[in-house]
Amino acid sequence: MDVEVILPAEPVTLAPGVATRVPVRLRNAFGPEVGVRVSVTGGRVGAWASVEPATATVASGATVTVDLVLHPPADQPPSGSLMPFTVQAAADGAPAGFATGLLSVARPVPVVGELVARTGEPHTFDLRLANDSDGPAAIRLEARLDPPAGHVTTEPGAALLEPGDTLTAVVRARPTRPIMGAAQPYAVLLSVTDAHDPQRPPLFTATGTGRRPPRVTSLAAGIAALVLAVAATAAVAVSGARLPLPGRARTATQAAAPPTVTPVAVGRPFALVDVFPHRGADGGRAAAEAERGRLAAAGMPVRLVDSLASDQLADEGAGFWVLLQDGFATPAAAAAYCTQWRTLAPKCTVTS
Incomplete structure (x- = not known):
């Protein structure tokens, strides 16, 4: 073979009625300059395919890229199975190189979006969605916490986006708050699914992250412990009581409980x-x-x-x-x- 034909390593996903361009690289590693015609050979995929440009000249040691345009008909049913296709390069009517790839046909994804942390409101995110397709999209919003301690809500939890519509949903996370120690990281795992087809893979997924500080900070706990130690020492000096020696067990009444913070209600807005x-x-x-x-x-x-x-x-x-x-x-x-x-x-x- 005079020319190496190189296709993307991953299978190509097509949508019914939508043209998709796939880059095809033609590499002439050692041979003399050669002019080739590129085509897709036989089968159902061949009826959907064209190459732009269909001919190319590849110099010795050079690589040239052409576009394989795949355009399945609008009534082509989606399928989870992979279909093979072969791209061939021919020089003077004789094969000069070929490569085989895989593709599948799936329904187009109607929504695009992004998840953005809201400024000034901890643990709150804005989910911005848009329907760029030419049909309505009924969607459900689902979110969960990792680690799964606490709860998370989405407002709204479902919506119908008409073509060209946009939506901003509010995602509020309430991860469980540690009593004391270091701030704990958490993640909000969000997915947007097809409300009419729950078995379909998510249309959109995103992850938001944050940190949940403790109710009692390490500094506050340290200060409290120091104050308790000073108070205990003063009490010993006044009362003449004996401090327990190292290794001697402390009773339950001698163990100091960590300071707590009384919850205060704040209403929104x-x-x-x-x-x-x-x-x-x-x-x-x-x-x-x-x-x-x-x-x-x-x-x-x-x-x-x-x-x-x-x-x-x-x-x-x-x-x-x-x-x-x-x-x-x-x-x-x-x-x-x-x-x-x-x-x-x-x-x-x-x-x-």
């Missing part, structure tokens, strides 16, 4: 007024209390909430003191609150 990181000797609380006092003195109703106490608030790192106001019936009501107090609290934003 809410107005986010300001945020103060947990840092400094008092964990940032004095600054947050001072700002709350300033706003309250001007008549602005506002709450101060520890982000570690609420699943609705961002708490990356050591957490935050959050000034907010909730209890609104609609996002519009929360927006009106921010507008009313904009000069006093210019950072006020609505979180729905």
Whole structure:
């Protein structure tokens, strides 16, 4: 053979009524320059195929690429089985090289999309979908957590996308929160399926990732342990009690329980007024209390909430003191609150 014919290694997937271009490489490794005609030989696939351009000249040591255009008829039924096809290069009517590939015919995928983390809302993602096909697409949205601890919701859970329609769905993850230690990573595994054909492979899949901080940070646990140790030492000095020697078992009453954080309810939608990181000797609380006092003195109703106490608030790192106001019936009501107090609290934003 004078020419090596090279096809893609993976099987080609076609859609009924849709033309698909497949690159075919013609390599002349050692022979003299040769002119070839490229075609698909025999069979049902041959009736769907054409080559552009059908002829090519391949110089010695060169590689030339032509396009194999495969266009199955619109009434061709989808099939999961693979069909072979052979591409042949001929020079002066004699075979110069050939290669065999595989293809399958499947229904076109009607939706495309992307999963994007929502700014300012931890564990929340926007799923943006579009129907680029010429027919309606009935879809279901399914999501799960990895590891499977906690829960995740999609809003909406199903939809009908007409041709050209777009949709933004909200995916909210609530992974189980560790009591203490390091922040734990998690993943949201999302799939969009055909509502009319649950056995069909997913039309679209995506993965979102995040980290779930503990209710009690390592720093807070360390400070609490230090405070308990100092208090115990002071108690021994005052009472004259004897400390247990190394190796002596401690009783249940001597074991100190780790500090807990009392959960605080925050209703959505809410107005986010300001945020103060947990840092400094008092964990940032004095600054947050001072700002709350300033706003309250001007008549602005506002709450101060520890982000570690609420699943609705961002708490990356050591957490935050959050000034907010909730209890609104609609996002519009929360927006009106921010507008009313904009000069006093210019950072006020609505979180729905």
